[in-house]
Amino acid sequence: MGTALATGTEFDTAANPLEPLNFEALVARHQSMVFSIAYHFLQDRSVAEELAQDVFLQLYRHLDGLESANHVTFWLRRVTAHRCIDHRRRRRFPLLSLDSVAEPAAPSSPADPLLTRRLRGLISELPAHARIAVVLRYQEDLTPEEIARVLDRPVATVKSQLQRALKTLREKVLRVVGDGRS
Amino acid sequence: MKDVEDIELRRALRRVDAPEGFADRVLARVGQPAIAKRHRLRNWAIAATLTIAAAGGAWYRAEDQRRVQGEEAKRQVLLSLNIAGSKLKAIEMKVNRGRER
Amino acid sequence: MKKTMIGLVSALLVSATASAQSFIIPERIEKLAEKARESVNITLDGPLLQLAGQFLNSGNSDERAVKELVSKLKGIHVRTFEFDREGEYSESDLEPIRAQLKAPSWARLIEAKEQGEHTQVFVKQDRNELGGLVILATERKGLSIVIIDGAIDLKRLSMLGGNFGIPNLNLSTPEPVKSGTAKDSAE
Numbered sequence: 001m002g003t004a005l006a007t008g009t010e011f012d013t014a015a016n017p018l019e020p021l022n023f024e025a026l027v028a029r030h031q032s033m034v035f036s037i038a039y040h041f042l043q044d045r046s047v048a049e050e051l052a053q054d055v056f057l058q059l060y061r062h063l064d065g066l067e068s069a070n071h072v073t074f075w076l077r078r079v080t081a082h083r084c085i086d087h088r089r090r091r092r093f094p095l096l097s098l099d100s101v102a103e104p105a106a107p108s109s110p111a112d113p114l115l116t117r118r119l120r121g122l123i124s125e126l127p128a129h130a131r132i133a134v135v136l137r138y139q140e141d142l143t144p145e146e147i148a149r150v151l152d153r154p155v156a157t158v159k160s161q162l163q164r165a166l167k168t169l170r171e172k173v174l175r176v177v178g179d180g181r182s
Numbered sequence: 183m184k185d186v187e188d189i190e191l192r193r194a195l196r197r198v199d200a201p202e203g204f205a206d207r208v209l210a211r212v213g214q215p216a217i218a219k220r221h222r223l224r225n226w227a228i229a230a231t232l233t234i235a236a237a238g239g240a241w242y243r244a245e246d247q248r249r250v251q252g253e254e255a256k257r258q259v260l261l262s263l264n265i266a267g268s269k270l271k272a273i274e275m276k277v278n279r280g281r282e283r
Numbered sequence: 284m285k286k287t288m289i290g291l292v293s294a295l296l297v298s299a300t301a302s303a304q305s306f307i308i309p310e311r312i313e314k315l316a317e318k319a320r321e322s323v324n325i326t327l328d329g330p331l332l333q334l335a336g337q338f339l340n341s342g343n344s345d346e347r348a349v350k351e352l353v354s355k356l357k358g359i360h361v362r363t364f365e366f367d368r369e370g371e372y373s374e375s376d377l378e379p380i381r382a383q384l385k386a387p388s389w390a391r392l393i394e395a396k397e398q399g400e401h402t403q404v405f406v407k408q409d410r411n412e413l414g415g416l417v418i419l420a421t422e423r424k425g426l427s428i429v430i431i432d433g434a435i436d437l438k439r440l441s442m443l444g445g446n447f448g449i450p451n452l453n454l455s456t457p458e459p460v461k462s463g464t465a466k467d468s469a470e
Contacts, residue, residue: 027208031200040195049201056208089310117250119194125324127316138188139195161317166187168321248334255327255335259353262325262361266429269418273402276395 023063026072027056033073033140034080040135041084043124051087055080077140078150081132088128115173122172130165133158306417306430309379312362315426318371319364327359356433363427372426377419380428384417399423409434 034055038048058079059072066072123134129151136142136150144162148155316322327335332353339350353359364372383389384405392404400422407415413436418429 023212024205024209027205031204031208032197035200035204036195036197039198045201049204052200052204053208053211057211060212089313115190116194117247118254119190121250121254123194127313127319127322127324129317134191135195138191139197141192164320169191170187249338252334252338255331256338258325258327259332259335259339259349259359261323262327262359262429263349263352265323265361265363265427266416266418266431269402269420269427269429270404272420273393273395273404276397276402277393 023060026059030073030076031056034076036139037077037080037132037135038084040120040123040139041131042087043120047087051083052080055083074150077136077142078152081136081150084132085128119169119173122169125172126165126168129153130161133161134165134169137162306360306383306415306432307379308360308362308428308430309376311376312380312428315364315372315376316362318366320367321363321365323361323363325359325361329357332356332359352436356431356435358430358432360430360432361428364425366424369423371424377421377426380417380419384419388414389417406435 031052035048035052038051038055039045042048042051055076059066059076062075066075123131126134132151133147136147137144142150144159145155147162148158151158316324336350336353339346339353341347341350366372384391388407388409389405390408392406394403395401400420402418402420405417405419406413407417409415412434414432414434416429416431416435418427420427
């Protein structure tokens with residue numbers, strides 16, 4: 001899956017950098033990234049873990065086809081993103097699950113924890129492709145061009161989705177903050 | 183304004199830790215020994231204290247998260263009834279206009 | 284001919300499942316959000332409605348009324364889309380929904396057409412009470428679908444008239460259109 005990327009390894013290992021020993025290293029290195037993409041998209045801790053595990057199982061089966069550390073990162077983001085979108089499509093009624101009661105550990109000191117949580121909730125209401133684009137942009141710091149490669153979509157589409165998503169979030173945040181009922 | 187937006191979105195979407203034992207569970211599924219054996223805590227008193235503190239913190243976080251979810255669910259209920267109501271009001275007006283003609 | 288047969292089979296399948304489980308919003312409707320300038324997507328199932336109920340203030344008369352209304356519901360689903368251009372969706376996108384509304388338990392309560400806007404309100408009869416409400420509102424550059432699943436009390440809903448924008452409709456006992464006519468008018 002995915003196009004071959006230019007080589008340039010970050011792993012200074014022996015002859016075969018992707019032998020089973022390093023699969024463990026790849027899991028340790030990338031588990032936060034993969035789980036976070038799934039969690040921020042799905043807003044469900046248990047489903048996100050299940051999805052993230054499946055991604056790594058798929059990685060294990062496809063190790064031979066990957067050429068470099070950069071390729072692994074690209075591949076993981078792509079597979080995770082596509083699995084998130086497919087999961088959203090399969091559910092008839094995507095739910096804000098009560099399973100995600102305990103928030104995963106993360107670096108602390110948010111300026112406004114309520115805004116942060118509401119923002120996450122509002123992001124989870126975005127349409128699937130816009131939602132994953134926002135997650136890849138602001139969690140992984142990818143450019144629209146990089147997001148387009150990960151999602152296999154035109155750059156113009158990704159840029160337009162990001163712009164619309166930000167506009168929607170901006171307006172919804174203002175509405176929520178200004179809503180006397182809440 | 184855009185910088186503030188960027189900061190808030192990055193904060194909301196910062197990476198979070200995978201659940202404890204995640205890597206072990208993945209390795210178990212592919213048939214490899216767990217990593218956790220290498221990270222066993224030796225000082226049980228410290229471990230016990232940390233566990234109790236974490237449990238208390240987790241409970242407060244859970245309650246807090248429940249409150250946020252409840253308020254959000256309430257907001258969505260009110261919004262959905264608002265939308266339903268506005269559509270019903272619109273059709274009522276149209277029907278009344280039709281009757282008056 | 285093949286397309287018609289596929290459409291008919293799909294409609295029948297959707298109709299067959301609709302009576303056995305909750306209303307289904309087809310994927311082609313969900314995908315409209317990708318084309319929309321603005322969209323609202325609300326999905327509230329039983330547990331979430333219960334949770335919301337716990338946060339509605341019983342000391343406030345308006346919220347208490349909403350709380351009572353919501354207490355008997357199984358789900359609320361809202362999809363609204365606003366597009367920049369006309370023609371971003373077609374009647375065929377709505378066919379799976381209209382097909383579900385042709386089931387015998389559904390009947391059209393009221394309908395209005397005016398200047399490119401077409402709004403229909405359907406109710407589901409469940410023995411002697413209403414088991415659901417669907418509002419389908421189409422405009423040239425917009426689409427709204429509201430699905431309320433469960434024992435909806437239209438009288439109580441109407442009593443919220445003036446509150447939260449919910450109108451007074453004098454809807455005591457609905458006299459829905461008989462199923463035969465409803466099937467025709469669901470198109």
